[in-house]
Amino acid sequence: MTRGGPPGATPTLEKAKSFKPSLKRLVAQLGDYRGMMLVVVGSIVGSVALTSYAPRVLGDATDELFNGVIGSQLPAGITKDQAVEGLREHGQNTFADMIASMNVTPGQGVDFGAVGRILLTVLALYLASAVLGWLGAYLLNMVVVGTVTKLRAQVEAKIHRLPLSFYDASARGDLLSRVTNDLDNLSQSLQQTISQLLNSLLMVIAILIMMFTISPLLSVIALATIPVAAVATAMIAKRSKPHFIGQWTSTGALNAQIEEAFTGHELVTAFGRREQVEADFDERNEKLYASSWRAQFISGIVMPTIMFLGNLNYVAVAVVGGLRVASGQLSLGEVQAFIQYSRQFTQPLTQIGSMFNLMQSGVASAERIFDILDETEEDPDPAQPVSPSDDRGHIVFDDVSFRYRDDRPLIENLSLEAQPGDMIAIVGPTGAGKTTLVNLxxxxxxxxxxxxxxxxVDAAQMTRDDLRERTGMVLQDSWLFGGTIYDNIAYGDPSASREDVMEAAWISHVDHFVRTLPDGYDTVIDDEGGGVSAGERQLITIARAFLAKPTILILDEATSSVDTRTELLIGKAMANLRKDRTSFVIAHRLSTIRNADLIVVMEEGRIVEQGNHDDLLRKQGAYFRLYNAQFTEPAEELDAPV
Structure with a gap:
């Protein structure tokens, strides 16, 4: 990834933000769907209200059945008060209290018609609740998908606004992990948590209301476990958060290592470093396993903890409720409804607890995505840009200084002039600042x-698009995308005609080898350029740059991957295209730039010599030493660095 970047740079995307600000920012992303979210909340409220009211109605059916059973056991022809009085006379005070609180008619059995009507009412309530729940889930899915789509578009747009220094300092695999894995994980987390959290929170409120309308005493008993559950959940969530952050950080590091190893697979094999790569993978994989295991294990304790407290609550409610039914203070249907509410009350609490691991994971991914969105963008184009009136390719460096880091100078007080149509060759040892010069x-x-x-015109006063439209660039590493050879060349100018593409291919000497392929220009190659040689890939990228018809042509080690014959072909092509174009050629193989109009020799960011090939050789200076070093064996070993 690093190309002319600051040496020793480290990735900047490591530190995660705190949970609450990231969660708040994530919720703000839903702002474009406020209207739809109101409908979602309304649907869930309606669904929860109907669901929570149904057990109370079902309790009435239980009371009808129980009243009928008890009424059939009492003598017919007497009133309820007479039956109660008779029971008290026989010392059955508890039973008498229960009969007194019931709606029974002595001698009358179960009214199955009333029971049927109640059950139909309950069925209608559950059906209506299901329809509202389906509507809420459908709309919520649209909100989540739309939000993640918008967030993905923001990340994509942000990536195109980031400076090259960001990519020089970032591991490509980790960046890809953020754009793919973290966004996918965030989408799944939102889909699984928002609906259940809304439903569970509203269910807790609705059930509390229904419970207090039945029995405040039983409600207090049921609520006694909540503070304990809340404290336990908070403590567990606090311990699991750093492990979730570590999980996704380790995922990014592992992806970076895998991408690097796969990209350089040939080198790994050639240098016998497979065992080392596998050891690095095992180490990172083990780190990911450890953080994932801890995160899932610790967060997984929430659900069984809450279920245990819920079971204790159930026992207490059942015992106290049974005593109050026996004393006539509550009906059997009310206790049944309350127990059902009690079980339903712990269920949403359990769901909320189980959602914490997904929330932690989702917010950890959101933090990594927000890190990208918060990166410093490249300086904006001027508000009132200036465009050169001429398009000749006259380039002037006026006392230019640049450094990647403040404490490490690179280019200092460099001045250089390139006349229109000149071929400027830039040579020098590694690290001299050659690539940096063209990057500027x-x-x-x-x-x-x-x-x-x-x-x-000062380049800083131009828009970047205006500047780069005048410039064609061919890098040392040939970049092709999956598609036909024709499409790869046409990428330089999508509006070009087929004749223009063929002309660029012919001038750059692509045509001669393409016609030997079975499908010619329609030959499909992958993003690694499979099916063509390294030199042929480079020729295709040069043809792409030629098709763009740039005023300024930059070749950064463009001939480093070609053979001598191809090198000669490129030299001829460059001679044909040099007319009316200013060319900057960075080359280590000095034989390719002998015909340059101006050769600039750089050392440690400074121009130490400049002139044509013959003049520089006669000076017997830095260029003379570089040139002869390519054709002579070293006379002595270099001293080892201290």
Whole structure:
């Protein structure tokens, strides 16, 4: 990933934010769907209200059955008061109290018609609740999918606004993990938690209301376990949070290592480093396993803890409720309804507890996504940009200074002029600042001091699009995408005709080898350029740059992967295209730039020599030493660095 970037740079996306601000920010992402969310909340409220009212109605059916059974056991022809009085006379005071609180008619059995009507009412309540619940779930799914789609678009747009320094300092695998794995995990977490959390919270409120209308005493007993459950859940959630953050951080690091190993598989095999790569993978995989296991184990304790407290609550309610039925203070149907409410009351609490691990995981992913969105973007284009009136390719470096880090100078007080149509070759040892120089032309980085003028206009006063439309660039690493050879060349100018594409291919000497392929220009290659050689891949990228018809042409080690014959072909192509174009060529193989109009020799960010090939050789300076070093064996071993 690092290309001319600051040496020793480290990824900047590591520190996670706190839970509450990230959760608040995540909720704010739902703001575009306020109206739909109101309908969702209304549907869930209606569904919960109907569901919570149904047990109370079902309790009436139980009372009808119980009243009928008890009434059939009492003598017919007497009133309820007479039956109660008779029971008291026989010393059955408890039974008498219970009969007194019931709606019974002595000698009359169960009214199955009334029971049937009550059951139909309960069925209607549950059906209506299900319809409202389905509507809420359907709309909520639209909200979540829309929100994640918007967030994915924000990340994509943000990535295109980030400076090159961000990518130089970031592991590609970790960045891909954030854009793919973390967004997918966030989507699943939102879909699984929002609906259940809303439903569970509203269910708790509705059940509390129904419980207090039945018996305040039993309600107090039922609520006694809540503070204990809340404290236990908070303590467990606090301990699981860092492990969830570690889980997704380790996932990103593992993806980065895998991507790096797969990309460099040939080198790994060639240098016999497979065991080392496998050891690195095992180490990162073990770290991911440890953090994932701890996160899931600790968060998984929430549900059994709440279920245990709920069972204790159930026993207490059943005992006290039975005593109050026996004393006539509550009916059997009310106690049945209350026990049902009690069980339903612990169920949403259990669901809330079980959602904490998903919430922690989702918010941890959201934090990693927000880290990208919070990265410093490249400086905006000027409000009133200036565009050169001419398009000749006259480039001037005026006392330019640049450094990747404040404490490490790289380019200092560099001045250089490239006339229109000139071929400027930039040579020098590794780390001299050659690639950095062309990165400054493209405004991949901004100069610290001085200015770069393009046809008389300060490049900083131009829009980046305007500047880069005038520039074609071919890098050392040839980049192709999955598709046909024709499509890869046409990428340089999507509006180009087929004749223009063929002309660019012919001038760049792509045509001669493409016609030997079975499908010609319609030959499909993958993103690794499979099916064509390294030199042929480079020729395709050069044809792509030529098709764009740039005023400024930059070749960064473009011939490093080609053979001598292909190198000669590229040289001829460059000679054909140099007319009316300013070319900057970075090369280590000095034989490719002998015909350059100007050769610039750089050392430690400074221009130490400049001139044409013959003049520089006659000076017998830095260029002379570089040139001869490629054709002579070293006379002596270099001293080992101290």
């Amino acid at each position: 032309i493209m405004r991949f980085y901004e100069v610290d001091e001085g200015a770069i003028f393009v046809d008389g």
